Amino acid sequence: MLFVLTVASAQTFSAMPQSPQGPPTAPPPAPQAPAQTPQPAPPSTPQPPALPQKTLAVVVVDPAHGGADRGARGSSGIAESDVVLSLARLVRISLEAQGLRVVLTRQANEDPSFDDRSKLANALHGGIFISLHISSTGQPGVVRVYSLPQLSLPQSANVPPRSGLLQWDRAQLGFLDQSRRLAELIQIQMAQRFRGSPEVPIEAPVRQLRTIGAPAVAIEVSSVSVPDRAPLDQMGPGLADGVARAVAAFRTIYESGGK
Numbered sequence: 001m002l003f004v005l006t007v008a009s010a011q012t013f014s015a016m017p018q019s020p021q022g023p024p025t026a027p028p029p030a031p032q033a034p035a036q037t038p039q040p041a042p043p044s045t046p047q048p049p050a051l052p053q054k055t056l057a058v059v060v061v062d063p064a065h066g067g068a069d070r071g072a073r074g075s076s077g078i079a080e081s082d083v084v085l086s087l088a089r090l091v092r093i094s095l096e097a098q099g100l101r102v103v104l105t106r107q108a109n110e111d112p113s114f115d116d117r118s119k120l121a122n123a124l125h126g127g128i129f130i131s132l133h134i135s136s137t138g139q140p141g142v143v144r145v146y147s148l149p150q151l152s153l154p155q156s157a158n159v160p161p162r163s164g165l166l167q168w169d170r171a172q173l174g175f176l177d178q179s180r181r182l183a184e185l186i187q188i189q190m191a192q193r194f195r196g197s198p199e200v201p202i203e204a205p206v207r208q209l210r211t212i213g214a215p216a217v218a219i220e221v222s223s224v225s226v227p228d229r230a231p232l233d234q235m236g237p238g239l240a241d242g243v244a245r246a247v248a249a250f251r252t253i254y255e256s257g258g259k
Contacts, residue, residue, distance in 0.1 A: 056251045057126035058101045062208065063088040064133045067111025072136035074224035080134040081109070083232050087132050087221070090236045094244035100251075103127075115168075118211035122171065128182060128250070129216035130243065131208050138222035140231060142197050143190040143239065146218040147183040148172050148210065149203035171213040178215040182250045186217060189242030194235065215254070219243070 063084040065071035071080025085106070092102040103124065105117040112120075121129045135144075172179065183201035191199045206218045221235060 054255055054257060055126050056100070056128065056247075056254045058103060058124045058128075059095050059247060060103050060105060060121040060124065060127055060129045060214075061088045061091050061095075062105040062117055062121075062129065062131040064131055064208070065111065066106050066109055069111050072134055072224045074136075074226065076227050078134075078224040078226070078229055078232070080136075080224055083134050083221075083224070083229065084132040085109075086233065087236050087239060090240035091130070091132070091243050094240040095247060098244050098248050098251075100247065114208055115211065117208065118168075118171070121216075122211075122213045127214050128247070128254075129209075129212045129214055130186075131206070131216070131218040133218060133220040134232070135220050135223040137225055139196050140222055140226050141194055141235065142222040143194050143235075144198060144220045144222075145183045145187040145190065145201040146204045146206050146209075146220065147179040147201060148176060148206060148216070150176060169210050171211050172209055172216060175213065175215050178254070179209070179217055181253065182215050182246070183217045185246035185249050186219065186243060189246045190219075190239070193238040193242050215250075 063081070065081035065084070067081075069081065071084070073079055085108075088104055092104065095102045103120065105120055106112055121127060180201070180203070187197070187199065187201040190197045201217075209216045209218060219239075221232065221239065226232060
């Protein structure tokens with residue numbers, strides 16, 4: 001029975017029409033995207049060069065007078081030129097402890113001219129200038145700080161020369177605001193350390209400051225009229241520390257471009 005059904009099934013299958021066999025038809029090609037013309041890269045915008053950071057690099061400390069010019073003289077024989085040199089050395093030590101380079105306008109008892117001192121300072125970029133003095137009179141133990149006042153110039157002097165060079169005796173004009181700020185910071189330190197010292201600096205036409213093309217101040221200690229040098233020498237460490245702290249505060253203002 002099983003055999004008959006198998007044969008019949010086979011015959012039935014063989015009787016069915018067969019579909020013709022042919023080679024497989026290839027699928028139609030995929031459509032191609034149109035060719036793209038390469039576009040040039042957009043020009044890059046040039047970046048402006050970074051501005052160099054303004055750095056306070058050096059402090060010029062000027063012990064006034066020297067040599068045959070001994071400055072103010074006290075009745076007890078105290079000479080201004082000797083005392084300010086000692087003070088300048090102490091100021092240098094305190095400033096160097098702040099990481100600053102310090103240059104003295106004189107190292108011993110020589111007497112550079114006003115212009116020589118200014119040339120030294122103006123040749124050093126990124127610097128400030130501090131001139132040290134002892135007064136002939138005044139309340140002992142007092143310290144006053146000076147900056148140059150706004151000069152009264154004729155109108156023609158306000159026009160820069162064609163060469164672009166500033167006249168030598170007007171070198172301080174572009175630094176009056178910074179000099180005044182430096183004087184304020186130093187005077188505050190002096191008022192905190194030395195009783196009777198003013199809290200506000202003084203503007204005065206100090207000769208040495210006119211030809212300095214940088215922030216510049218003068219510090220005056222009172223006075224050579226004391227009986228001996230001991231009180232003046234005792235002021236040295238406090239004065240040096242106060243100057244160094246004021247310069248450190250001014251350095252932040254200077255390097256940030258403020259006034």
